[in-house]
Amino acid sequence: MAGRAALLALLLALAAPAPAASQPAAVDPRPSWAFPNARLRAAYVALQAWRRTAIFSDPANFTANWSGPDVCGYNGVFCAAHPTDGRVRVVAGLDLNHADIAGYIPASLPEGLPDLALLHLNSNRFCGVLPDTFSHLRLLHELDISNNRFVGGFPEVVLSLPSLRYLDLRFNDFEGAIPPKLFDRPLDAIFLNSNRLTRPIPPNLGSSPASVVVLAHNRLGGCIPPSIGRMAETLNEIVLIDDELTGCVPPQVGLLRKVTVFDVSGNHLQGPLPGSVAGLAAVEQLDVAGNLFEGPVPATICSLQSLKNFTYEDNFFSSRPGCPAATADGRWNCIPGAPAQRPPAQCAAAAAHPFDCSKAQCQATPPTTRRPGGRTPPAPHRSPLPHHMPPRRTPPTPPPPSSPTPSHLPPPPPTYSESPKSSIPPSTSPPSSHGASPPSSSSSPPTEHPGYVLPPLTPPPPPTTPPGHHAPVPGTPSSPPSSSWSPPQGGGGKLPFPPVHGVAYSSPPPPPSGDKLPFPPVYGVAYSSPPPPSKPYN
Incomplete structure (x- = not known):
């Protein structure tokens, strides 16, 4: 009888609901420790809680010196005088780029570091979603969480940050629609490429004041919004x-007189390439390859004085002008007398069913059908091709971010005049990745930039060789430049290099294994960014 009672008690114990998991206890510093101010004490608590409860793996021991009250001496932690009270030092920057840390961002981290102006977590293994407490980061100017494992919908909490100017979310697993509010924010650089984003580009794209917009390698569908002309x-x-x-290239692209790179390759764009491209007076890289364009290559291409690379292979163009810009490419089209063209039957099928751009619908309701793999593809917003239309060549699948794809060599590092551990570097507008001057409207720091003390900056020189259409073969990184610079060793304090705000997306690959960078990370070179998938600028 006693045995049955004991067994019953055991079963009841197993069936009873487990007590709710308690929140991790606060990490209180030792009473003997003296902090310069309450903000640095709160930063200590937030960083210790992150390290002890939300960082699961730190194979390079990047956070090994995160102990003791000297928060400003921690690896990757940078302090500066508060912008409104210069007597108070605060944690103004957190840079864990390429640390290969696994974990997540707890809600307590932004709460304990409300004075951050830059947050760089590039090339780690952080997962989960961004907590809503990111709204505490009212001074955040640069957010780079690229090349991680973040998931969920677009993190709309970042759109509530009043000081944010540089947003880099590329190489993650964000999915769903791009919120229209993104293009209403005063962002100067937007990088969303290589996620799982779907739904058409919001029609208010042209409301954005950004100088760089990269949305490549998503499943957006829909058209290029005609409002793009307002970004001139x-x-x-x-x-x-x-x-x-899908659809046609809107003629409004001809208003983009300051654009140096216009790349819409690897899509399903149709109709003629508008003659208004003559308005792209500054364009250097114009790539429309791998689409369904038809008709003549506009003769106005020959008038583009800055054009260095015009790529239009794998389309259905039927003629082209004789200038070198137009004759240097053009394979796999329908151009009589040109080499390596499509079979006549394919060209005849395309010519028999020309696409009418006047009937193209720009925004349409996406379908509810699903493809294998769980993604919902966008609806084709164009008239269906005839059944005898030859299939297009599928664009190559981009390699993973870890595949190095080098670009131009970085310029020499700038010099600084600030005293140790006194300030963070400036976050000025992004220079062009192709050496051209940025638009004049964004040539100075934004007025809402956090008022940290900014040291002077020597702008980088333009690259010696402009990148072409074809990227170097992955796996063959260029030799690092010779330099007497040596990477910073341990400790935190002042930033030993400028932040990556405004970096060119044609950046060099992450450094090889080891704790030393093969080249000095400098302003205007995305040392912290993952390499592009297949071209120097995507």
């Missing part, structure tokens, strides 16, 4: 590679 005074580079775009 600010847009310098736009990259929409492999986004399943």
